[in-house]
Amino acid sequence: VCSSDLLTATDGIRFLAAEGRYEATGNVQLVVGDWIVLADRVVATLDAEQQKMERLSATGKVFLQRETLKARVSDLTLKLNPQKLTLRGSPINMQMGEDRLVSEGTLSFDLESGSMSLEQAFVLQAAGAVISGGAATVTMASGVVQELRVRDGADVEQGDFRAAAQSLRYDREAGEVFLEGAVVLQSGGVLLSGASAVFDLTSGALQLHND
Numbered sequence: 077v078c079s080s081d082l083l084t085a086t087d088g089i090r091f092l093a094a095e096g097r098y099e100a101t102g103n104v105q106l107v108v109g110d111w112i113v114l115a116d117r118v119v120a121t122l123d124a125e126q127q128k129m130e131r132l133s134a135t136g137k138v139f140l141q142r143e144t145l146k147a148r149v150s151d152l153t154l155k156l157n158p159q160k161l162t163l164r165g166s167p168i169n170m171q172m173g174e175d176r177l178v179s180e181g182t183l184s185f186d187l188e189s190g191s192m193s194l195e196q197a198f199v200l201q202a203a204g205a206v207i208s209g210g211a212a213t214v215t216m217a218s219g220v221v222q223e224l225r226v227r228d229g230a231d232v233e234q235g236d237f238r239a240a241a242q243s244l245r246y247d248r249e250a251g252e253v254f255l256e257g258a259v260v261l262q263s264g265g266v267l268l269s270g271a272s273a274v275f276d277l278t279s280g281a282l283q284l285h286n287d
Contacts, residue, residue, distance in 0.1 A: 082107040096122040114139040144219030159187035173220040205234040
């Protein structure tokens, strides 16, 4: 581990020189760059020159933090150049600024592009709304969700407003949710349906289209 990194563990740390790998177990604390990892076990692999960390994996009760991103999982893999993060758990709990995401299974995050992919059911709390669906792609910037695209069925709730559709797109900058395909809306005691809809999360305004 390079001089700017920190690695501690209560049950010991060993360095396998031939493999260029550190193995640490028992209340492991690792700081590498702006990443903080707490776990039961961590394996950190160095680059070919054994000058800096190239990849790490953590298992057990795992906590991860980088700026506004926090996660609690059972398993993670982090590649540092280019930066790619894979999280696994039942559940996966993530906090991104004020947004919260819960899922089960595997989550892949390309930190260079800010793109995160979910291939299983999830629930996202963002901008006062609860959005859920079967699979999604998330675009992040400055540590928060900027855009969410949901396929394979989507639901959104805010207050007494509820909607379901075949697909959904959430745009943080616009403050709107765009619903497409077999849209069903419920607000109070009113039930509506259409081909597509746009819901403003700030004003509560709704546009419903039948073509």
